[in-house]
Structure formats: structure tokens, C-alpha cells
Amino acid sequence: MTTTSTSDPQPDAAQQTPSKAQDSTTAASSPSSVTPTPGISPVAEQLRRTVDGAWWELRERARTELAPEDLLGEPGLPVEEQRERVLRQLLRVAEQGYGRVGFPTEYGGTYNYGASCVLFEMQALGDLSLLVKTGVQFGLFGGAVMRLGTERHFATYLEDIMTCKLLGCFAMTEVGHGSNVQRLETTAVYDDATQEIVLDSPTESSVKTYIGNAARDGRMAVVFAQLRTAEGEHGVHAILVPIRDAEGTPLPGVTIGDNGDKAGLPGVDNGTLAFHGVRVPKANLLNAFGDIDDNGRYVSDIESSNRRFFTMLGTLVRGRVCVGGGSGAAAKKALAIALRYGSVRRQFEAPGQEEETVVLDYLAHQRKLLPRLAKSYALSFAQNSVTELLQELHGTPQVDGQERDENAGRELETRVAGLKATTTWHAVDTIQVCREACGGAGYLADNQLGQMRADVDVFATFEGDNTVLMQLVAKGLLTEFAEVWGGLAGPELVSKLSKQVAGGVVERTTGRAGIQRLVDLAKGRDNESAMDDHGWQLSMFEQRADHALETLGMRLRKANKENAFQLFNNAQDHVLFAARTHIDRVILEEAQAAYTEMTGGPAKELLGRTLTLYALDSIEQDKAWFIEHGRLNTTRSRLVTATINELCGELRGHVTDLVDALGIPDELITAPIAQR
């Protein structure tokens, strides 16, 4: 990353689609074409190329093209100055053309849906206020217009959105409804006399809140509201509503509030929006999934308003992909800081030694940081995989009449929900541990960890509350075999369920050659396999996930209208366990698949050990479950712990490579404690 940047470079790399999705004549598919980075070992270089995944070239360009001053924040400025700074940087991002990534080429975009997620990850290595502001403008606001709108909106708004001439909000959440958005209270009533839609906030709890871009900069909002025509209610729809005039004065009927100071993200102007008889032309309805025709009648291809709503939400899945990826990137940066500092910081002399011991040589310090580093690696591959899947399913503009693969879409949504929850929690936990691992130094703003920690906090609850998302994962899995719940008796059910699990949902999650073979080879020798046997690890993850899901299914099969809530509620810890273990399995599978595809050598070997650490750490955390269910005997369960300790010692010697391979530009690590 250079400290100056040429003006207005078109981000050509952003046009790159993943190499595997294209013909392989591009340089993208050949690791040997990577320009060696000064000061980085060939092992780190190769590992980084693997972690970078399909869009590695975009990542490389972002590393050199994005100037630090365009990305980094300035902790300590008062909120108003933070907001000004972030707006300035947002405009600069747009000026550089990065706002165009992810929009259709026919409207000036450099259409590549997956690339927009990868770019988001790279921007997350800078200030997270800027990241979220960017996400609100191009991802949430722009994305909603693109996905929920049609031609009439594209032509009118997209260019202005990409260039930030029009700044906008994504006004979904209300005071009363964050998770259960189907119950939003804002009303959008169609007035056929004027062919206008009238927006109202009928209650205090219907006021839109936490809306980014609302408190200060937004001029327009995509407002989610209950649409009503003369015929009746049609459920939640999105409507484009101007909220301020060109000078920034709120328009008549629009009441704007400021959410004020927050626990983090000081540069994002979150605010409240309330509407009182605000009229917009009918054409402002984002009408991809439902419209009002010339006769004032509501029309939609999707009859069920429930299904229509979830289809609409489904098209917005990219937001969760980005939030997961962004938080994962922040966690990596925190690890880089803590690991670099831990590699030079000395404290306490060993007996008989004059010089004090490097803190990362302590097992306790290793155990704090290295399993989290290993998990960061594993998560990277899962993130790359959902990004590719997103590109595959959503990456091309929908052609009228062309059916999307609904099952694949649901599977993507389920996986993204779980991965978003897992990664954001990982980030909150990891950045915190990194802060503590740096002691008082970690608490100083200069060392970057504090702001990151405060900013990433909310990632665990926005774009879907993590706990709610994990329940969604479980529900998604359960839905797949809901039909067998009926009149089946015990053993028969188990067999059905198992088959369903084996052949249905879970099968699809593997989807990679080699993985199932590894598992099959390992099966039946649970208590003999070596700890570093990837097949055995996968098999353990598989058994944990399958058993959790099967028993959950059995437990819930007694559900009927009267007891369903109580039954589901009583099983909530089981539900969350099933979801988590499913996602953990997806993560390990994707990571092992990427490992399998690597060319042999020291980089592959290093990744292999790193992923073993991730796998064993996860097994150790569920040790009790594995023992209770006869998947580990107590001898082996202790061996798991011993092996983790050994691996920590081994990987400690490779920390420089493992940090370098994360691919964080040195210029973005400004922390004085973490300089090379």
C-alpha cells in the first residue's frame, strides 16, 4: 500500500471475477505470478495466496492502491469531526470508483457481486466507521435499490448512488422491531386519487432508529413499511422516500433525530426517522417483487405475502456476507498487532536467565492467541466459499422469468446467517483477548485495538442479531426434513432423519471432492486416529453436527400448535448447539478443502497444522459432549489438550509467516507496539 494514490484510478481489479468461475487463462490461477512482497517469506506468500482465494488479485490491488489516509480513522476526535472525516473519506472512496463495484455495468457499475464483498473485507482493515458508512451507502441503500427496485429506479438513481451524489439510508429497524421486521409498524398507504403512497409512523415504537446516514448526511431513504391499498394489507415493502432537501433541511412531514453517541462507530451518523403524512409518487415503490398497477391494484408474482417478504429479505443476503467478512478482517488485524507485540515484548526472567522471556514463549500467551489465529484462518476459507456461492447465485442480474434455484438460495442464506454470527462473535472475542494480551499498551488508542473492539461490537447484533441468526440456521436445517416429523415412531424416525441428514442438507454443505472420502476413511477408527488426521477431525465435526440435528429433530417432532412454542423454547440451548455445530462443520470442511487443493510444501504443511489447531480447539471446547456421546474416551480427550499445547509451541515458531500471510498492509498497522 502506497501512502499516496493516483487520482481516480478505475478499480479494474474489482471487475475481476473469481478465477475459477472464469476461463483460466488469466494470471489469477497461477500462484507463481504473484509479485513477491518485500520482507515476506515464500511460505507466507504462498499461504497468503491460498487465503486470498478466488479474488486474490483484487485483494492485491486493494493492498497497493488504497491509500492509508483514505482508510484509517482518527480516534479521539469529537463525534461531529468523526462524522465529517468519514463523509470526506466516503466521497473519496466514491471518487476512486470503488462505489461502482457490485452494480450492473449497464448503469456504470463494474458488476461483480462477490468482488464487492471482498473489497469490503479489505476496507475493514481500515477504520470501521468508514466501512459501515460505505456499507450503508453502497451496500444497504444502493443494494436495496438494485435488488428490490426495477429499471425505473436503476436509471434514475444508481449513478448518483455510486458517485455519492445521492446519499441514502436503509430504514428498516424500528424502535419496536429489530429482529422481527415482519411486524414493522410504519405504514405506506396507497392513495389512488393522487397515485401517491402516504407514509406514516403511527406509534412511538414505529419510529425508525439506528439508521445510518440518517442523522446528518442522508437525502433519501429506502423505507420499509406495511403497504396497504384499497384491497387491504400486502405486507412489508420498500419505498424510496426523500428525507432532506439539497441543503440538508428535513422535508415536511419527516422528523429526523440523532441517536447521538454510541459505544463505537463514532463516524457513522445513526439517527431516527419518523413520517407524518409524507407523500411520494407511486413510482417510488421498489417494485421488483410487488407493484401497484395502473388501476391501483396490487400485483405480485409471489402470492403469499410471507413468502414474498422472505424472498425480498433473501435478496439482501450480501449485507450479512459483508458484515461477517469485515469483522473477520478486523479480527486478523488485531491478531497481527497482538502477535507482533507478543513476539518482542519481554516480561519476567526464567530462573537462571538474565534476559526476560518473550511473552509469546509462554504457553498461556500462546493459548490466548494461536487458537484464535487458527480459527481466523479457518473462517477465511468459509468466507471465501460463501462469497463465491453468492457470486454464483446472485452475481448475475436476474433475467425475467429465469427461476433462481430456491433451495440453493435457502442454503446460502442459512450458511451466511451462521457464518455471520460465528465470525462476528469470533471478532468481538478475539479483539478483546488481543487487547488484554497487550496489557496497558493495548488500551491506548494509538495501538488501534480499542476503537476496533468498540466498533466491531455492534456487528454481533446488526444485520441480524447473532442469537436470532443461529436459530434461523437451526430452523433452516430442520425445515429440510420437516415433512418426516409427522406420524413416525421412534426408531423409524431416527433412520429417516439420519438418511435425510446424510443425503440432504448436510451433503450439500460438503460439496467438495476429497472431503467425504477423508471422512469415510476415518470412520470407525475414532479412537485410533492420529490427532492430526484431517479425516478424523472432519468425522468428529460431522458426528457432532449430525447427532445434534437428529436429536433435535426427534425432540421437536412432538410439536403441535399448542405446545410448539414451549417445546422449541425449552430446547433453545439444543437449537443453538445444533446451529453452531453445523456451521463449525461447514467451516472446517471449507478450510480442509482449500488445504487439500494446495500444492505440497512447507506452506501447505503449515496450513495443515494451523487447521488442526482450529479443529482440536473446537473439539476441546465441546469435550464434554464428545465424551458423553462416546466419541472420545478420556485418554484421547486428554490427548486433545496435550496436542493443542504442542501445536501452540510449534506454530509459535511460524508466527511471522502466519501473520504475514494474513495480508494486512503494514501501513494500516500504525500501532507503535506492532511495528516490524
Next chain:
Amino acid sequence: MTTTSTSDPQPDAAQQTPSKAQDSTTAASSPSSVTPTPGISPVAEQLRRTVDGAWWELRERARTELAPEDLLGEPGLPVEEQRERVLRQLLRVAEQGYGRVGFPTEYGGTYNYGASCVLFEMQALGDLSLLVKTGVQFGLFGGAVMRLGTERHFATYLEDIMTCKLLGCFAMTEVGHGSNVQRLETTAVYDDATQEIVLDSPTESSVKTYIGNAARDGRMAVVFAQLRTAEGEHGVHAILVPIRDAEGTPLPGVTIGDNGDKAGLPGVDNGTLAFHGVRVPKANLLNAFGDIDDNGRYVSDIESSNRRFFTMLGTLVRGRVCVGGGSGAAAKKALAIALRYGSVRRQFEAPGQEEETVVLDYLAHQRKLLPRLAKSYALSFAQNSVTELLQELHGTPQVDGQERDENAGRELETRVAGLKATTTWHAVDTIQVCREACGGAGYLADNQLGQMRADVDVFATFEGDNTVLMQLVAKGLLTEFAEVWGGLAGPELVSKLSKQVAGGVVERTTGRAGIQRLVDLAKGRDNESAMDDHGWQLSMFEQRADHALETLGMRLRKANKENAFQLFNNAQDHVLFAARTHIDRVILEEAQAAYTEMTGGPAKELLGRTLTLYALDSIEQDKAWFIEHGRLNTTRSRLVTATINELCGELRGHVTDLVDALGIPDELITAPIAQR
């Protein structure tokens, strides 16, 4: 708590010593004398009286006397204004006489050492920047003068310290040494010619850093430095060094820096101090443990400089008692906010229900908050207990020649170290979970959680890094039977160790009638006891702690000069486990002891169930250990989880009482989401 306060009330309650340490003619010993608090049930009232412990009267007075405007912060102000606000509030605290608590009566104090810790807890219900600033002035700076100084310092400085006429710093930590303070590099060289001590910061890493009161307000510092006389080195000593003149200009030779923005505690002016040939009179040496006589010779009652150093540090143990108590209070406040909000917030309708479900009715929500609430209760009793022990051992001025009980002192230090680590980690974790449990609302500054979370973060690493403290706990335990490590063979050693464990350290931790009896009754029927059998719970905690310590001792007995570091390092996870389980045991024992002493009735019953939830939650977290070591069969291990879920459901119905009994004045819970 009233919103106005009379001016200059002498905090008489602060003079109260714990009722049990005094004659019992005071009202303190009779719960019936508690003035009923409006809006609080008798059950909550009685429970609160129990949780309040020995200094309940001081707590009650603090609740009514401390005005919210004197305690609450103003999130969002720029750092300079935060610092001004906190200084203003600090002066107000002093004006009200609260600075006198904990200082000897003959110098104007209201000498009660334990009371000063309890007051600290109560102040922690307000702004934590103010709390830390107060702690720096009266606790660290004032406490060091009082504990490490002698008559000549008391007469000169204590009145000015208590009234804040003299603001001071506790300058221990250096850039290079936070945990290993025995290796501080600042030098204090005695110049016999002028009878002065000359202070120098010889290296970059010797610069004092993170020093509260240094960046802006301090006029003097207690500087920890390596004392050297013509005879040689005498180890770390504390010296009073003026750093600014009356106008606030740094004195010649003193370089002062500002640590700038931090992840939290914006109102505390942390800074750096460096010294270049700064001369102070010999009398500025805080000479309770070592002095320079009229002939320029170093004199001390304690010959070993190592032992002298740790004795000095030991007298400062109150700092850790306060940090633990303060963070525990903050966690309670966060729980009160999240539980109140959870009791009214609704989201998602149950099938067939029109109204949405109160989120605290979801098991997943209960499991987030209620075990942490239970742990907060348990920790309260352990905190009360160390505060009483502190009062007992340090609460009276040391009379010359009177030996302190060294063993009891070590035991106190060990317990305080472990409790500080456990409580601060609990606070960091709990406030975070509370934030998430409140969703986007929890992220708004108005709802108080964000600032608390950011502020309490550093409690985990200041006043002793938690991981280092936990190792100190283990070392303390191991030291107790170090003598048996020698030439003993396996089985003989085990027997010796067990006896040692049973009769030595651990015995002393129980120290309460009834507890051992309960355990003995439960022994031998591990797999039959009811889950709510307190004796069985205690026995499980005891077995876990004893086994961890015994096996650790065996593992380390092979230590010799060559392998000691490696052996200890390889066992660090075991070391930390032994420490944690020891402290967990202390916590449960203290809590069960307080429960046992309660008069029967619904309040006692409620506390009993709450403590059972704490115990089972801890057992569940170590399930794997209990199964591996044959202390739980898998049937019972599942029963543990099932019982936790049941208890969550039961306690959910008592949340109002459980929150009210925490005794947080309504006026300090300003969060709009948590109003009654």
C-alpha cells in the same frame, strides 16, 4: 438516592466497622432495622441486606447521600472536557469528606480500611472514570503514602491528600515493565553530600506510563525506583517526587507526556513521567520498610531485598480488593439494565399468539443473563469476605514491633489476586453480554452499557494482569507445600500432598462453620445427591480444586534449576486451571456460608436457588473435567444442563426481586430502556 445533597455531610457511615467485628449493640446486626425501600418487596429487601454484608449501613447511606450528579458521567464529551468534569467531581467527593475514608483518625481520616473498599464499590455504580480518578488519588497515591510512609509523611501530606489540595500519582508501571515491577529501571541514587535522592529515567523503557493524574492534574508522584546508596543496590523503593509547581508547570528535570485517547476511562488523565537528575530531600523516601540513616547508610528490618519488595507490595493489596469490587458493581448495574429491558422488550410472536413474546421468556435470553446474575451474587459474598479479612489484617494501624500474621497476609493476597481476576473478567464478559442482549439499544451511549464496557475493560489488566494474577494464585498454593516436593516417591507424595491440601491452605479458605459439615455429608454420594444439594455442589468444587492442585504439585515436583521454567511453562494451562478452581471454590464457600447464616424464608430460598444456578453453571463449564475424572457420570452431567435450564425458568419469575436486591439506586440507572 436524592438528587440534591446537603453540603459537606461528614460520611459518618464510613466510620462504621463491620458489625461482626464490633460489639453487636449497633443496629447493624439487626436486619429488622432496615428502613423499607419504597417499591421494593420484603424479599428483595432481606436479600439486599444479606448481599450488602457487614457494611450494609454504609451502603445504605451512600445510596441516599451520594447525589447522582456527583457520580454520573457524560458520555460523548471530548476528552479534555471529560477530564475537567471528573476533576470537578473528584473535588466534590473530597469536599463531602469521602476522601477521608480509610485514613487514620489522628490525621483527620475516618479510619476504616474495609469501608473504603465498600465505598469504592458504591461509587462504581456511577462513572468509572471518576471511580478510577478517585482510586488513584485516595487509594493508590494516598494509600502508598499511608502504607509505605511514616509519621513525617503523614503529618505533612495526608490532610492535603484527603482534601485534594495535593493531587498525586502512583508512578509504578514503566514502558518496559508492567507485571514484573521488580525489574523497574528508574533509578533513585542517594547523594550523601547533599542528603538528596536523585531520580533518573536511564532508558526509553524506564519511562513511567499509564500513570493516572500524570497528564494533567498531578502535582506530586510516588515514584517506584531502584534505590542505590554508596553501599550498593537495595531494590525498588517508593519516593515522593514533586512533578509540577502550583500553577501546573512541570518542574525542572521532569518530562510529562500524555497517553492521549484510550479505549475507555476518558476522564482519567493517564500520562508518562520521565526524570532527569531530579533531586528530592532524603526525607521524601517512603521509609516504612527501608530508610537511609543519618550516616547515609541503608537500614531495613527486612534483610532480603526480595522479601522487602513483596512485603511493600503486600501492603498495597487494597487496590486489588477495590478493583475487583468496583468491576463487580459495574457488572451488576449492567445486569440490572439488561434484565429490566429484557422484562419488557417483546420480539416475535409465539405461534397462535397475537402479542409478541417478552424476550426474557426465551430460554436463550435467560441463559445469557441469569447464570451471570447468579455469579454476580456469589461474587458479592466472596468480595464481602475479603473486605472483612482486609479490615481484620490491615484495618488497624500497625503498631511498631507488632508482627502481622504473615501466613494470613499471604492467604489474603492470594485470594484477592484470584478474586480480582475472576471478578474483572466476569465484568468484562457480563457487560458485553448485557450489551448484546439489548441489541442496538444497548449500543447507544444513553443506555449506559457502552461506556461501562469500555471503561471496565482495563480492569482486567491493571492492578495486576489477570493471567499473571492467576499464576500468582497457583504459586501461592504451591508454595504452601513446596517443602514436600523433594525426595518423595509417587504414592507417598500423593498422600502427603493430599494431607497438606486438606490440612493446609485449603482448610483455611473454608474457615466457616457448617461448610465442611455440608461437604462431609455429601461425600461418597456424588452420583446420588440432588442437584440442589449445597453439600454436593461444594464437594464437587472441592474435588475439582484439590485434584487440580495435587496433580499440579506432582507434575512440578520434578522441577530443578535446569528444567523449572520449561516444566512450569508446559503446565501453564494446568496452573491456570488450579488457580481458577481454587478461587471458584472460595467463592462458592463464601456464598454458601452467607446463605447458611440467613434466616429461613422466601428470600433465603431464592438465594439458595440462585447459588445453585451459579454452582451448576460452573460445573457445566467444566463438565468434561468432571466426567474425565469420574466425578460425574454422563446421566448426571446431562441432568446438570437440564437443571440449569429449569432454574433459569424458575428464577425468571423472580427477576424483579433479584435486580432490586442488587441495591442499585434507581437514579443511577438513567438508561431509558431500563426505567421502572
